[in-house]
Amino acid sequence: MEYISTRGEAPALGFRDALLAGLARDGGLYVPREWPALTKRDIRALRGKRYQDVAFEILRRFTGDEIAENDLRAMIEDAYATFRHPAVAPLVQTGPNDFVLELFHGSTLAFKDVAMQLLARLMDHVLAERGERATIVGATSGDTGGAAIDAFAGRDRTDIFILFPKGKVSPVQQRQMTTSTAANVHAVAVEGNFDDCQNLVKEMFNDAGFRDRVRLSGVNSINWARIMAQVVYYFTAALSLGGPDRKISFTVPTGNFGDIFAGYVAKRMGLPIERLVIATNDNDILARTLKTGRYETREVKATTSPSMDIQISSNFERLLFEAHGREASCVRTAMAGLKQSGAFEIGPEALRTIRREFRAARATEKQVAATIRETLAETGYLLDPHTATGVFVAKKHAKTTSPMVTLATAHPAKFPASVKSACGIDPALPSWLADLMNREERFDILPAEIKAVEKFIGDQARAGK
Numbered sequence: 474m475e476y477i478s479t480r481g482e483a484p485a486l487g488f489r490d491a492l493l494a495g496l497a498r499d500g501g502l503y504v505p506r507e508w509p510a511l512t513k514r515d516i517r518a519l520r521g522k523r524y525q526d527v528a529f530e531i532l533r534r535f536t537g538d539e540i541a542e543n544d545l546r547a548m549i550e551d552a553y554a555t556f557r558h559p560a561v562a563p564l565v566q567t568g569p570n571d572f573v574l575e576l577f578h579g580s581t582l583a584f585k586d587v588a589m590q591l592l593a594r595l596m597d598h599v600l601a602e603r604g605e606r607a608t609i610v611g612a613t614s615g616d617t618g619g620a621a622i623d624a625f626a627g628r629d630r631t632d633i634f635i636l637f638p639k640g641k642v643s644p645v646q647q648r649q650m651t652t653s654t655a656a657n658v659h660a661v662a663v664e665g666n667f668d669d670c671q672n673l674v675k676e677m678f679n680d681a682g683f684r685d686r687v688r689l690s691g692v693n694s695i696n697w698a699r700i701m702a703q704v705v706y707y708f709t710a711a712l713s714l715g716g717p718d719r720k721i722s723f724t725v726p727t728g729n730f731g732d733i734f735a736g737y738v739a740k741r742m743g744l745p746i747e748r749l750v751i752a753t754n755d756n757d758i759l760a761r762t763l764k765t766g767r768y769e770t771r772e773v774k775a776t777t778s779p780s781m782d783i784q785i786s787s788n789f790e791r792l793l794f795e796a797h798g799r800e801a802s803c804v805r806t807a808m809a810g811l812k813q814s815g816a817f818e819i820g821p822e823a824l825r826t827i828r829r830e831f832r833a834a835r836a837t838e839k840q841v842a843a844t845i846r847e848t849l850a851e852t853g854y855l856l857d858p859h860t861a862t863g864v865f866v867a868k869k870h871a872k873t874t875s876p877m878v879t880l881a882t883a884h885p886a887k888f889p890a891s892v893k894s895a896c897g898i899d900p901a902l903p904s905w906l907a908d909l910m911n912r913e914e915r916f917d918i919l920p921a922e923i924k925a926v927e928k929f930i931g932d933q934a935r936a937g938k
């Protein structure tokens with residue numbers, strides 16, 4: 474399996490190099506040269522299998538012969554042994570045709586654990602094979618950071634630097650990043666918003682000298698391996714509901730577009746999906762883009778679903794590449810427009826393709842709070858604000874005849890203040906995190922300036938020294 478850049482000007486790489494590269498050298502994102510295909514028969518053969526076994530069958534198609542099958546199996550087993558639910562990603566029915574897919578049973582209570590636990594093991598494996606070290610950088614609006622720190626803490630071959638927007642993540646999210654005692658972990662509060670953090674990460678990747686000096690690698694969903702691991706739960710959810718002999722729809726609380734892009738990949742691989750619905754909070758750039766054909770950034774608003782307070786939705790670039798028939802020059806033009814003026818237009822044909830595959834709608838802050846309250850009253854089920862965004866959009870904007878699965882991307886205990894204000898319940902953290910808020914914090918504060926961030930990382934990274 475070869476991986477190519479969405480901007481068409483970086484060398485194609487094999488799986489291991491794409492994994493360590495993170496972002497392509499031309500600023501693009503890696504995607505497989507072609508989508509692996511599963512027939513309905515192949516998919517039926519996965520029925521009744523454990524999550525780990527389905528994962529192996531899906532992931533081996535992306536890793537090819539670059540990761541030995543026994544090693545891949547062992548890493549999958551080890552990664553998902555960290556989950557607190559035997560099904561890894563259980564489905565819960567909340568209405569006659571409505572389900573939530575609980576993706577928050579990993580150590581940091583967010584869907585990010587699903588991919589991150591595997592990514593850390595894959596990276597360690599490849600680095601050990603090569604006798605190398607890497608410096609991992611990541612930008613977070615709250616959840617990626619905690620999940621990455623948990624997955625990489627104490628790993629000898631990597632130092633990890635997580636940039637989070639100062640004062641703009643929930644107190645639980647912040648503590649999950651700042652209370653690690655591992656020497657290879659560095660949490661950095663950046664004076665800016667998530668988009669500033671993400672831009673800093675991309676700038677570091679685009680600075681070839683710095684990138685090579687510290688052997689930079691990334692754990693955001695710009696890294697293909699993140700997306701690949703997230704494809705698996707679309708298959709397990711569909712299989713539980715009668716797929717592939719019945720179509721299933723999914724609504725996904727969306728920010729950086731990684732999670733829903735994994736659903737698109739599952740569909741390209743042959744999973745019968747009727748509808749993929751993008752749910753946004755007040756930061757509704759994706760809903761506006763699908764409506765108008767113009768991708769136009771605005772000021773980021775702080776919401777009760779802070780992990781989705783995003784304007785520059787990285788993985789939308791992967792979708793643009795697809796919608797333009799994999800014509801990289803169209804992606805380069807759009808991304809140049811985004812850099813220069815914060816906006817770009819999508820041509821009519823590409824827009825038609827995108828609208829054929831996706832629907833999109835927004836939930837306002839009031840609607841999110843009301844959804845938490847009403848879902849609790851009607852079903853006894855407690856939603857976090859991100860999942861509530863999805864549930865609202867699924868109910869109001871996405872009537873389907875197929876079963877509708879909303880991805881439950883975080884546990885309500887990560888956002889206790891917003892949940893309590895919506896419905897009066899103060900959700901408790903699980904036992905392994907019960908003392909989280911009393912643990913000592915350790916983090917640095919930096920301005921959103923590339924020179925300051927590169928110096929901070931360059932001084933402490935062990936790779937390349």
Ligand SMILES: Cc1ncc(COP(=O)(O)O)c(C=O)c1O
Nearest residue numbers: 616727728729730731732780882
């Ligand atoms: C809880 C939660 N829900 C939804 C999202 C949005 O996911 P994505 O960025 O893959 O679109 C995030 C952040 O990524 C998140 O942390």
Ligand SMILES: N[C@@H](CCOP(=O)(O)O)C(=O)O
Nearest residue numbers: 613614615616617693694780
């Ligand atoms: N919502 C994310 C933002 C980063 O997304 P990623 O999936 O690209 O890592 C977060 O919680 O950090």
